[in-house]
Each structure stands twice: as structure tokens, then as C-alpha cells.
Amino acid sequence: MGNIIKKLDEFRSSNSFFLFGFLNSFFVICFSIKQLIYIDRFITNFYLVFFLLGGILSFWGFGEIILRRLNNEDYFLISSNNFLKIADFVFTQKTRKEVFEPIFADWQEEYFEALFKKEIGKARWVNVRYTYAFVAAMWMKSPIGDLIEFVIKIIKIAKP
Amino acid sequence: MNNEFPKLSSKEFKILQLLISSGEMFGLEMIESSEGELKRGTIYVTLQRMGDKGYVESREEPRTHPEIGIPRRKYSATGLGEKVFQTNLKAQEFFNSDLAWGGII
Numbered sequence: 001m002g003n004i005i006k007k008l009d010e011f012r013s014s015n016s017f018f019l020f021g022f023l024n025s026f027f028v029i030c031f032s033i034k035q036l037i038y039i040d041r042f043i044t045n046f047y048l049v050f051f052l053l054g055g056i057l058s059f060w061g062f063g064e065i066i067l068r069r070l071n072n073e074d075y076f077l078i079s080s081n082n083f084l085k086i087a088d089f090v091f092t093q094k095t096r097k098e099v100f101e102p103i104f105a106d107w108q109e110e111y112f113e114a115l116f117k118k119e120i121g122k123a124r125w126v127n128v129r130y131t132y133a134f135v136a137a138m139w140m141k142s143p144i145g146d147l148i149e150f151v152i153k154i155i156k157i158a159k160p
Numbered sequence: 161m162n163n164e165f166p167k168l169s170s171k172e173f174k175i176l177q178l179l180i181s182s183g184e185m186f187g188l189e190m191i192e193s194s195e196g197e198l199k200r201g202t203i204y205v206t207l208q209r210m211g212d213k214g215y216v217e218s219r220e221e222p223r224t225h226p227e228i229g230i231p232r233r234k235y236s237a238t239g240l241g242e243k244v245f246q247t248n249l250k251a252q253e254f255f256n257s258d259l260a261w262g263g264i265i
Binding site for chain 2: 108133134
């Protein structure tokens with residue numbers, strides 16, 4: 001039993017799970033948008049289950065892994081590098097400097113402040129919050145995000 | 161010359177209001193002062209757009225305690241930003257006044 005828990009812990013600390021959590025957050029946002037478009041009816045049960053699972057996994061996986069990495073001395077640089085690598089892949093250097101780096105700077109600020117005050121719960125919450133902020137900023141800066149926002153506007157205008 | 165009226169979104173209006181009343185500010189300070197109007201995930205995207213339009217400018221502020229980590233950015237309103245804010249404020253005041261409706265309301 002102890003071995004299984006150890007293996008699970010290893011998996012939860014791995015990069016693949018980190019990516020899994022990130023993708024889940026992305027799906028959660030996609031389904032939220034879809035739900036916003038079809039505001040008058042609730043999307044099928046399948047999506048609902050997926051939506052809930054995605055949310056739970058994002059909180060559990062993503063938040064937990066970030067916290068675990070924070071316990072290592074060199075955590076923060078590794079983690080922010082992981083996030084910034086994703087941003088580098090999609091966006092320009094200007095966007096990285098003006099949008100994503102300030103988010104991480106604030107993340108560090110709030111996180112270390114919480115740790116300094118020994119508020120572990122708050123530190124955990126800061127991680128979840130900024131993970132979401134990062135995904136939201138990515139969404140806002142992405143051409144797909146712009147396109148969907150445009151479609152939503154058109155639908156809202158066209159609605160009688 | 162572009163003669164189009166420079167309309168501000170509610171977020172842009174709030175950011176300029178904070179920057180004009182308080183001077184130079186960090187993004188996080190603006191979030192805390194806005195009482196929930198500005199969010200962590202959207203403020204920097206909005207600030208970048210405002211920077212492109214020339215309404216705000218920013219500079220990197222090196223960290224002091226501790227001296228490690230990503231440097232934070234301090235933002236301030238430009239002359240154009242202040243002018244656009246004042247214009248929007250006046251337009252809003254006029255829209256809300258009796259004069260705009262010819263005494264109907």
C-alpha cells in the first residue's frame with residue numbers, strides 16, 4: 001500500500017501531470033465559454049461531468065504540484081520557467097515581458113508574503129489563483145479567445 | 161489625425177482613475193485598490209493594450225527584499241492618458257446631467 005501511495009506521489013510530482021493539470025484548466029475554460037454561448041440550456045451530462053472533473057483535477061493536480069515544488073529550494077524558477085516556456089511557444093517576447101512576467105512577479109510577491117507569515121493555506125490559495133490568472137491571460141491573448149469573444153458578442157446582439 | 165472619440169472601457173477607466181489619483185502604482189496595488197473591479201488574470205492584458213494606445217507607461221522596478229525573482233513593473237498615466245480620462249469623465253458627467261436630456265429626466 002505504501003508503495004502505491006509513493007508511486008502516486010511521484011506521478012503527482014511529475015511534469016506530465018503538471019501538463020495534464022494545465023490542459024484540464026484549458027478545457028474547463030472552453031466548456032465554460034460553451035455554456036455561456038448556450039446560456040438558455042445546460043450542456044449535456046457528459047460535458048457536466050467533464051466540467052466538474054476538470055475543475056477538481058485542476059485544483060487538486062495543478063495547485064498541489066505547484067505547492068510541492070515550492071517546497072524545493074529552487075522550485076520557483078523551475079515552475080515559472082515551465083509556464084513561461086508555454087507562453088514563449090505561443091506569444092511574442094513583448095507579450096511575455098508585459099503580460100506574463102508581471103503575473104509571475106505578483107505571484108512571487110504574494111506567495112512569499114504568505115510563506116513569511118507562515119500562512120500555508122493562503123500560499124496554497126495564491127498558487128491556485130495565479131494558475132487561473134495565467135490561463136485567463138493566455139486565453140485573453142490567444143486568437144481563439146478573441147474569436148470566441150467576438151462570436152459571443154455577435155450572438156448577444158443577434159438574440160431577440 | 162484620428163478624430164475618433166477615444167472611448168474607454170470600464171476597466172481602462174478604472175485603471176486611469178487609480179493612476180491619476182495615486183500616481184505610480186504596481187499592478188497588484190491597482191487590483192487591491194479597485195475592490196474587485198480589476199482581476200489578476202486580465203489587468204496586465206488591459207495594461208498592455210493601454211500601453212499600445214499610449215495611455216500608460218511602465219518601468220521595471222528591481223526587487224529589494226529579497227533581491228531575487230522577476231522584477232515588478234510600475235505603471236503611470238501618460239499625458240494622453242490623462243487627457244482621454246478627463247474627456248471620458250466629462251462625457252459621462254454630461255450624459256448623466258439634465259442638460260443632455262433637455263430636462264426630460
